[in-house]
Amino acid sequence: MKYNEQTKQWESPYWHPAVTTDSVVVGFDGEQLNVLLIQRGLEPYKNMWALPGGFMRPEDESAEACAYRELREETDVDDIYMEEFHTFSSRDRDPRERVITIAFFALVVKDKYRVKGGDDASKAMWFPVKELPELAFDHKAIIELALERLRQRIHFEPIGFHLLDKEFTMPQLHNIYKAILDPPEDDIKLSDRRNFQKKMLKLGYIRETGKKVTGNPHRSPKLYTFDEGAYQQAKKIGMRLEF
Amino acid sequence: MKYNEQTKQWESPYWHPAVTTDSVVVGFDGEQLNVLLIQRGLEPYKNMWALPGGFMRPEDESAEACAYRELREETDVDDIYMEEFHTFSSRDRDPRERVITIAFFALVVKDKYRVKGGDDASKAMWFPVKELPELAFDHKAIIELALERLRQRIHFEPIGFHLLDKEFTMPQLHNIYKAILDPPEDDIKLSDRRNFQKKMLKLGYIRETGKKVTGNPHRSPKLYTFDEGAYQQAKKIGMRLEF
DNA sequence: ACAAAAGTGTTACCGCTACACCCATGA
DNA sequence: TCATGGGTGTAGCGGTAACACTTTTGT
Numbered sequence: 001m002k003y004n005e006q007t008k009q010w011e012s013p014y015w016h017p018a019v020t021t022d023s024v025v026v027g028f029d030g031e032q033l034n035v036l037l038i039q040r041g042l043e044p045y046k047n048m049w050a051l052p053g054g055f056m057r058p059e060d061e062s063a064e065a066c067a068y069r070e071l072r073e074e075t076d077v078d079d080i081y082m083e084e085f086h087t088f089s090s091r092d093r094d095p096r097e098r099v100i101t102i103a104f105f106a107l108v109v110k111d112k113y114r115v116k117g118g119d120d121a122s123k124a125m126w127f128p129v130k131e132l133p134e135l136a137f138d139h140k141a142i143i144e145l146a147l148e149r150l151r152q153r154i155h156f157e158p159i160g161f162h163l164l165d166k167e168f169t170m171p172q173l174h175n176i177y178k179a180i181l182d183p184p185e186d187d188i189k190l191s192d193r194r195n196f197q198k199k200m201l202k203l204g205y206i207r208e209t210g211k212k213v214t215g216n217p218h219r220s221p222k223l224y225t226f227d228e229g230a231y232q233q234a235k236k237i238g239m240r241l242e243f
Numbered sequence: 244m245k246y247n248e249q250t251k252q253w254e255s256p257y258w259h260p261a262v263t264t265d266s267v268v269v270g271f272d273g274e275q276l277n278v279l280l281i282q283r284g285l286e287p288y289k290n291m292w293a294l295p296g297g298f299m300r301p302e303d304e305s306a307e308a309c310a311y312r313e314l315r316e317e318t319d320v321d322d323i324y325m326e327e328f329h330t331f332s333s334r335d336r337d338p339r340e341r342v343i344t345i346a347f348f349a350l351v352v353k354d355k356y357r358v359k360g361g362d363d364a365s366k367a368m369w370f371p372v373k374e375l376p377e378l379a380f381d382h383k384a385i386i387e388l389a390l391e392r393l394r395q396r397i398h399f400e401p402i403g404f405h406l407l408d409k410e411f412t413m414p415q416l417h418n419i420y421k422a423i424l425d426p427p428e429d430d431i432k433l434s435d436r437r438n439f440q441k442k443m444l445k446l447g448y449i450r451e452t453g454k455k456v457t458g459n460p461h462r463s464p465k466l467y468t469f470d471e472g473a474y475q476q477a478k479k480i481g482m483r484l485e486f
Numbered sequence: 487a488c489a490a491a492a493g494t495g496t497t498a499c500c501g502c503t504a505c506a507c508c509c510a511t512g513a
Numbered sequence: 514t515c516a517t518g519g520g521t522g523t524a525g526c527g528g529t530a531a532c533a534c535t536t537t538t539g540t
Contacts, residue, residue, distance in 0.1 A: 016261050017299070063330060087330040089345065100262060100306070198529090216538070216539075217539040218492070219493070219538060435503080436519080437504095440520090459517085464520085
């Protein structure tokens with residue numbers, strides 16, 4: 001890069017690749033994790049399923065802003081939790097031209113994330129993470145890494161709450177940890193409701209609301225909320241989240 | 244992007260930003276962590292210290308390959324552990340033009356990583372992480388995030404060994420964990436040699452070599468090695484690394 | 487009344503924490 | 514012999530793991 005005294009501009013002799021953002025939107029339905037996929041309306045990989053995303057624009061403030069903009073085009077939900085987790089850059093990811101993709105994962109409440117009516121170019125659909133279809137590009141690998149990062153993150157930050165409504169039940173929260181950490185069938189310590197609940201409550205940043213959920217043919221579960229203030233406090237003291 | 248039937252090529256109407264890789268090379272000297280910095284020979288930020296890195300080229304197989312190539316230009320050390328940890332993309336990171344930077348951290352044995360005699364354009368030097376100079380661009384933030392990621396990674400992967408020779412002493416390993424996790428002075432559990440050693444050995448993938456280090460005016464410490472096979476085994480069973 | 491799911495308490499054991507003295511080495 | 518740093522064991526405590534019965538609710 002050289003400064004041109006005439007034009008008062010930097011002139012770049014360097015190669016400039018195309019850059020996209022792709023998002024692994026993870027939605028929890030109370031039972032399991034789902035990923036939002038878009039059916040491609042155009043070549044390449046026409047009609048195959050792919051992650052939502054798109055090319056970065058000069059007016060995007062950052063990759064985060066770009067990814068957020070792309071998601072806002074799919075839904076009217078605001079306030080989505082999103083985190084960059086890896087950048088994919090190998091040579092032949094895209095058959096058209098070389099593309100570098102900055103990948104994010106987003107955590108949403110599946111039933112609150114209303115996908116806008118798909119235009120003819122694209123159709124959006126939720127898939128359980130255990131039953132993904134064949135995917136375009138290297139999106140399979142992107143999803144796998146996203147889930148791996150999620151698994152690691154949940155040990156240090158209480159990000160699971162982004163997958164639930166403000167008020168949630170203990171069994172729901174437990175299901176999230178089981179779905180993310182995916183313990184073997186015979187793992188009792190993580191599968192045991194009582195131990196999970198005790199540990200969660202001892203952390204001290206989950207508050208009972210006093211309310212309950214009714215409408216089920218069985219005992220009504222209590223509703224809890226995440227107490228951000230108490231969490232920040234606990235974090236300072238240096239608490240663990242390990243499961 | 245459109246497919247041109249004439250030229251049989253994809254034509255890209257999308258914006259293409261410049262892309263660089265920067266590496267936070269962390270070197271351990273037996274006592275503390277150090278970061279390798281380059282003094283810039285050119286504007287902007289001339290004479291300031293910056294992370295080693297450079298523009299990605301079309302012939303680079305991936306960002307990893309680019310970062311690796313850049314480091315190989317600085318040293319003749321091979322087999323460097325490197326990991327991508329974040330991509331920085333905000334608008335005004337570089338005063339010349341918009342640049343997206345894929346950032347890596349690398350872990351090396353400081354005294355084995357021989358920095359090549361700097362040409363006139365650049366001078367390379369190690370700085371303790373606790374005494375960094377003023378840095379060019381947003382490199383201060385990049386280093387801070389690198390250290391944060393390192394702190395998180397070390398809970399799940401035994402990456403500390405990349406900062407040491409194949410054979411190392413227990414106090415050296417202990418110093419790494421203390422340097423990375425940076426516990427408060429009064430934290431006994433992490434600061435206690437005996438507890439650290441017991442936990443490390445119980446994990447089962449550190450082997451005594453039977454050798455010792457001589458030449459110090461005190462008792463000679465034992466040498467250990469990391470047993471990759473045993474580690475992979477332990478990982479399958481589902482062991483923890485928590486400290 | 488019945489089925490389905492949630493609420494709740496106790497015990498045993500293991501692992502973490504805290505703590506101090508002896509040993510090897512080179513100067 | 515002295516200074517420095519490394520090697521090593523143990524006891525108490527706390528938290529995790531394992532385990533079952535009762536309660537609520539709608540049908």
